[in-house]
Amino acid sequence: MDGVVQAWVTGWAVSRGAAAPEREPWGFTIDVGQLAHVSRHVFDALGDGVDEEAVRKVAGSVTGAGVWLKVFQDPEVVGGWLGEGWWVDPEPGFLMTVPLTAPAERPAAPDGYRMRTWTVGGVTRMLVAAPDGSLAARGQVAPTGVTAVFDQIVTVAAHRRRGLGSVVMRTLQAVAAATGAETGVLAGTPAGRGLYESLGWHVQAPLTSAKFVGPDAG
Structure with a gap:
C-alpha cells in the first residue's frame, strides 16, 4: 500500500491527541508531549528500503530522554545501528493493513x-x-x-x-x-498479530521501537 506510513502517523497522531506530524527528508516527527514520550521520529521506508545511514544520523542527533524512534525493520538489525543510551524493544511490532x-x-x-x-x-x-x-x-x-x-x-x-x-x-x-x-492500518504486537491475521489483516513490514534513555540510565 503506497503511503501506508503516512497514513499510520497521521491517524496515530489524531488517536493520541498528538501534534500533527512534521515531514522530514527521511520520514516524520511527531511531538507527543509526555514525560516518557516527548516526541517520536518515524522513518517512512519499509524493510530493506530503510536507509541505515539516515537512521544512524537521526539517532545520533538525539540527546534528550523520552525521544522514540520507529523504524520498519527488524530489531536485531536496527539495534546494531544505534549508539549508547538507546533501549530497543527486542520484540518486533508489525505494520499491518486490511481492506475495510x-x-x-x-x-x-x-x-x-x-x-x-x-x-x-x-x-x-x-x-x-x-x-x-x-x-x-x-x-x-x-x-x-x-x-x-x-x-x-x-x-x-x-x-x-x-x-x-x-x-x-x-x-x-x-x-x-x-x-x-477504505483501508485499516495498525501497528500490532506479536501477541495481537494472530487475532489481526484471523480477521484478514496483512503484515506490511516489521517495526522496531527504540527509546533514548540517556547514556547514564544503566
Whole structure:
C-alpha cells in the first residue's frame, strides 16, 4: 500500500491527541508531549528500503530522554545501528493493513458483558465491560479520510479467548467503514498479530521501537 506510513502517523497522531506530524527528508516527527514520550521520529521506508545511514544520523542527533524512534525493520538489525543510551524493544511490532468493509451486522459481546462506543474529536472508542463492571477489552479508531488507524486494542488477560478482541475489531471496522475509510492500518504486537491475521489483516513490514534513555540510565 503506497503511503501506508503516512497514513499510520497521521491517524496515530489524531488517536493520541498528538501534534500533527512534521515531514522530514527521511520520514516524520511527531511531538507527543509526555514525560516518557516527548516526541517520536518515524522513518517512512519499509524493510530493506530503510536507509541505515539516515537512521544512524537521526539517532545520533538525539540527546534528550523520552525521544522514540520507529523504524520498519527488524530489531536485531536496527539495534546494531544505534549508539549508547538507546533501549530497543527486542520484540518486533508489525505494520499491518486490511481492506475495510462494513459487516452485515454488528457483532455482539458474550452474555453478561456490556459494550459501549463513543466518538470525541474524530476518535471512536469502544469499551467492553465485564459482568462485574471491570475492564474486559477496549480499542479505538481514528479515520482520516480513506484510511483509518486502529489503536490501543487491549483484551484483559482474564477475559481472553472469549472472542472479545474480535468483537472490538469488527465493531471499530464497521465504524471506520461507515465514515468512508477504505483501508485499516495498525501497528500490532506479536501477541495481537494472530487475532489481526484471523480477521484478514496483512503484515506490511516489521517495526522496531527504540527509546533514548540517556547514556547514564544503566
